[in-house]
Amino acid sequence: MRYLPLTPTDRADMLSVIGADSIDDLFVDVPESARLDGPVPGLPNHASELAVERHLSALAAKNVAAGSVPFFLGCGAYRHHVPASVDHLIQRGEYLTAYTPYQPEIAQGTLQMLFEFQSQVARLLGCDVANASMYDGSTAAWEAVTMARRVTRKAKAVFSGGVHPHYVSVARTMAKYTGDVLDVTDPWLVAETDDDRVIEKIDADTSCVVVQYPDILGRIPDLKRIADAAHAVKALLIAVVTEPVALGAIEAPGHLGADIVVGEGQSLGVGLQFGGPYVGLFACSEKLVRQMPGRLCGETVDAEGKRGFVLTLSTREQHIRREKATSNICTNSGLCALAFSIHLTLLGEKGLRQLAEVNYAKACAAADRLAQVPGVELVNDSFFNEFTLKLPTEARPVVRELADRGVLAGVSLGRLYPGDEGLANGLVVAVTETVTEEDIEALAVALTEVLA
Template sequence: MRYLPLTPDDRQSMLATIGAQSVDDLFVDVPEEARLNGPIEGLPMHAGEMAVEAHMKALARKNHAAGDMPFFLGAGAYRHHVPASVDHIIQRGEFLTAYTPYQPEIAQGTLQTLFEFQTQVARLFGVDVANASMYDGSTACWEAITMARRITKRGKAILSSGLHPHYVSVAKTMARFTKDDLSYQAPSLEAATDGQNILDQIDDETSCVVVQYPDILGRIGDLSAIAEKAHKHKALLIAVVTEPVALGAIKSPGEMDADIVVGEGQSLGVGLQFGGPYVGLFGCKQKYVRQMPGRLCGETVDAEGKRGFVLTLSTREQHIRREKATSNICTNSGLCALAFTAHMTLLGEKGLRELAMLNHKKAVQAADRLSQINGVKLLNDSFFNEFTLVLDTDSRPVVRQLADQRILAGVSLGRLYPEEQPLAHGLLVAVTETSTDGEIEALATALEGALS
C-alpha cells in the first residue's frame, strides 16, 4: 500500500504507546542545527514539472566528481581506480539472480562470491575466518566491541585516540543503550602513536582494546605489545582497518595476534559514491566464530558429489530469535561485497602488492614536496598513503581557499575535531595511485600561495 493515512487520534495513540509527547520527541537526538525548521531554501513552493526538473538539474550541476580536480581527501574514504570490468562483472545474471541467498539451489553464484569474499578478507586481515560482510566499517567496529563483551563478560572498552572520530561517535551512540564504558580521548599532534597510553590503561576489567591501523593521523604502530598485555588480562585486541589497500604493503593485524579485525572495504571495487553505500569487513580467530555477527557461507557437495555453497552460520536477528542473535544489523551490503571481490580477484595478491607500493610511492613523493613549504611540517615519516601535515595556521580556511581554486587539499583535523583547538592546524592528506605528478605539484603551488 503506497499511502497509509493516519488520523490525529491514531498518531496520539502511537505516541502514547512509545511514551512520546509529540513527533518532535522522536528527533531529539538529531542536533538542532541539523534539523530542517522550514521550507528548503531556494526550492520554489509551487512549480510545474518541467520547472522542477530544470531546478533540480541546476542543483545537481553544482556537484563535482572526485576526478574533476586534484583530489587528496581521505580520512576513511579513498579515491582508487575501479576497473570498468568490475561493473560488468557485478551485473552478470548469476550474481544478481538471488541478492539474498536464502535458497541455495538458486543462489549458487551469490553464495560462491560471498565464500570467495570471506576467503579474501580472512587472508587480507591475517585471521582464521571472516563473515559475509557487514553494513560498513563504523558499525562493524561497534559489532566487534559487543562481540568482545559477549566473550569476556565485561563492559569496558579502551578506544585508541587514533581511532576515526566517526567510528568513536557510532560506538558512543550505541553504548548509550548497552551501558558499555568507553575510554577515549582525542589524539594529539605527535609522531608517536598512543600505544604506551593504551598499555597503561589495560586492566582486569577491560573487555577489549580498539586500535586503528594505520590510524586517523596516518601513523602505523606495532600492535604486538598491546595484544600481549590485553591477552594477559584476558581482554581482546580489535584492529580497525579503514584503508584495506595498506595491507598489501604492511603486516596484517592477525600476524600481530589481533583477535578481531574489522574495517571498511570501500577502497576496493566500491568507489566514493558521495559517502555510501559502503561495505563492512569483519574477521576473527577461529575460536570466536560462534560469537561473530553476520553470517558465513560454506563450501560443501550436493547429493551427486558436485561442489556447492550454502549458508553455514546465520546469527542475525532476521535469521533467528532476537535474544539469541549476535547482530541486529540486517544488511550485509551484498552488492558492494561482490564489487570488492571482483576487484580483488582482478588484482590478485601480486596486483594488490603492486597497487599498495604505488600508493606508498606517490604518498612519499607528495610528503617530500609539501614538507618543503614554509609553514608546513610533516608530522610523521612512517605512513602508507595518508599523512598529517602541521601548518603554522588553522588548516580549515586554507582548505576552503584551495577548494575555491578547485583543489581538494585534504581533510582539516579541525573539521574532524572541532572542539580540539590544537588539532586545527593539522591537515590530513591522502595520495593514491590516481594522483598525478601534476596534481601533486598543483597542490604544493596552491598551498605555498595560501601560506605566503
C-alpha cells in the same frame, strides 16, 4: 485510491500496547527544533518535471568531481582506480540479488561470490574466518566492541586516539544504550603513536582495545605490543583498517595478535559515491566465530553430491529471536562486497602488492615535496599512503581557499576534531595511484601561495 493498511482504531490499539498516548510520543528523542510542523520551508508546493530536472541539474553542477581536480582527500574514504570490468561483471545474471541470498537454489552465483569474498577478506586481514560483509566500517567497529563484551563478559573498551573520530562517535552513540564504558585516548599531533598511553589504560575490567592500523594520522602502531598487553588481562585486541590497500604493504593485523579485525572495504571496487553505500569488513579467530555478527556462507554438497553454497551461520535478528541475535545492524552490503571481491580477484596477491608499492612511492614523493613548502612541517615520516602536515595556521580556511583554487588538498583535523586547538593546524593528505606528479606540484604551489 490510496491504500491505508491501518485504521485509526488499529493505530490507537498499537499505541496503547506500547504505552504511548500519541504518535508524537515516538519522536521524543528528536529535538523540537529539528521537527517540522508543516511543509519543508523554501520548497514550492509543486513544479513541473522539467523545472525539477533543471533545478536539480543546476545543484549537481556545483559539485566538484574527484577526478576533475588534484585530489588528496582520505581519512577513511579513498579515490582508487576501479577497473571498468568491475562494473560490467557485477551486473551479470549470476548475481541474482544484491541482498541476502535466502534461497540457495536460485542464488548460487551470489553465494559462491560471498564465499570467495570471505576467503579473500580472511586472508587479507590475517584471520581464520570472515563474514559475508557488514554495513560499513564504523558500525563493524562497534559490532566488534559488543562482540568483545559477550566474549569477555566485561564492558570497558579502550580506544586509541588514532581511531577515526567518526568511528568513535558511532561507538559513543550506541554505548548510551548498552552500558559499555568507552575510555578514549586523546589524540595528539605528534609523530609517535599513542601505544604507551593506550597500554596504561588496560586493566582487569577491559573487554577490548580498539586500535586503527594505519591510524587517522597515517601512523602505524605496534599492534603486537598492544595485543600482548591486552591478552595479559584476557582482553581482546580489535584492529580497525580503513585503507585495505595498505595490507598489500604492511603485515596483516591478525598475524600481529589482533583477535578481531574490522574495516572499511570501499578502497577496492567501490567509488567514493558521496559517502556511500560502502562495505564493512569483519574477521576474527576461529574460536570466536559463534559470537561473530552477520552471516557466513559455507561450502557443501547437494543431494546429488555436487558442490554448492549455503548460508551456514546467520546469527542476526531476522534469522533468530531478536534478543538472541548477535547484531541488529549487520546489513550485508552484497553489491559492494561483490565489487570488492571482483576488484581484488583482478588484482591478485601480486597485483595488490604492486598497487600498494605505487601508493607508497607516490605518497613519499608528495610528503617530500610538501615538506619543502615554507612553514609546513611533516608530522609523521612513517606512513603508507596517508600522512599529516602541520601548517603554520589553522588548516580549515586553508583547505577552503585551496578548494576555491581547484585543489582538494586533504582533510583538516579541525573538521574532524572541532574545538581541539591542538589539532587545528593539522592537515591529513592521502596519495593514491590516481595522483600524478602534476597534481602534487599543483598542491605544493597552491599551498605556498595560500600560506605566503
